[in-house]
Amino acid sequence: MEEILIDVDEPFIEESVLVEVLCKLSSQFERFYQEERKRYDFPILWIWKPDLEGREAFARVIRTSKGKIYKIYFRNHPKPDNILTFAHEIGHLIRAKEGKSLKIKATDNSLSDLTTDLMSMLEDSIVDSQLNKKYNFDLLPYYKRSLKRTKEQLKSEPVHKSLKFVRAVRLCNLKLRWNLIPSGDSRKEWCDFLEDCKINSPTSWRWSEVLLSIIVKHGRETIEQHKAIFSELVETFPLKGRMEIIK
Numbered sequence: 001m002e003e004i005l006i007d008v009d010e011p012f013i014e015e016s017v018l019v020e021v022l023c024k025l026s027s028q029f030e031r032f033y034q035e036e037r038k039r040y041d042f043p044i045l046w047i048w049k050p051d052l053e054g055r056e057a058f059a060r061v062i063r064t065s066k067g068k069i070y071k072i073y074f075r076n077h078p079k080p081d082n083i084l085t086f087a088h089e090i091g092h093l094i095r096a097k098e099g100k101s102l103k104i105k106a107t108d109n110s111l112s113d114l115t116t117d118l119m120s121m122l123e124d125s126i127v128d129s130q131l132n133k134k135y136n137f138d139l140l141p142y143y144k145r146s147l148k149r150t151k152e153q154l155k156s157e158p159v160h161k162s163l164k165f166v167r168a169v170r171l172c173n174l175k176l177r178w179n180l181i182p183s184g185d186s187r188k189e190w191c192d193f194l195e196d197c198k199i200n201s202p203t204s205w206r207w208s209e210v211l212l213s214i215i216v217k218h219g220r221e222t223i224e225q226h227k228a229i230f231s232e233l234v235e236t237f238p239l240k241g242r243m244e245i246i247k
């Protein structure tokens with residue numbers, strides 16, 4: 001028998017199949033999808049990854065010689081309590097399609113995970129802010145759920161400097177996201193967590209404040225502002241020559 005070699009890529013799920021379910025579950029998602037996603041006719045490959053660890057989903061843009069491939073990996077199929085996750089990842093890819101997304105690459109291999117965290121820090125709260133303000137998504141249940149996971153992960157400060165920095169970046173991202181929640185009782189759990197963090201992870205906490213001040217100083221709406229933040233950040237921490245912007 002002749003052996004035939006075929007090129008097998010990860011199996012993906014048709015977007016229309018997922019979207020039908022998502023729209024039935026949420027009118028907010030339906031409006032977001034009609035008004036934002038439908039503006040662009042580019043395929044997204046949806047890849048179900050039940051063993052995804054640490055997060056519910058993530059988006060990737062892969063550059064190939066034939067053009068860009070847009071992918072979203074997700075752990076759980078759509079259900080009422082994870083709709084925001086799907087909208088959030090689509091939001092990242094729309095920003096990438098619009099050229100608003102800063103792409104960072106580590107020239108030092110030990111920092112490759114950090115680039116993803118930095119890109120998330122710059123974008124997550126912007127994507128969520130649009131979902132909340134324009135499409136009325138309720139962010140609080142998601143933030144509370146992820147805070148539970150974060151509490152488990154951040155019990156004490158890591159010893160290694162680069163891990164402390166990763167933690168500072170994640171903390172800064174959380175601060176920017178929780179700033180979208182109006183003050184009051186709903187923020188209490190978050191404020192308590194921050195107080196613990198100051199004590200358990202003092203260096204990461206201090207660095208996250210420095211990161212936050214850099215971001216607030218430049219603003220983070222445009223790609224030019226993201227570039228300015230990145231330049232100041234690599235000078236301040238210092239990471240110069242260890243990561244760079246992909247043109």
Ligand SMILES: [Zn+2]
Pocket residue numbers: 088092120123124
């Ligand atoms: Zn994100």
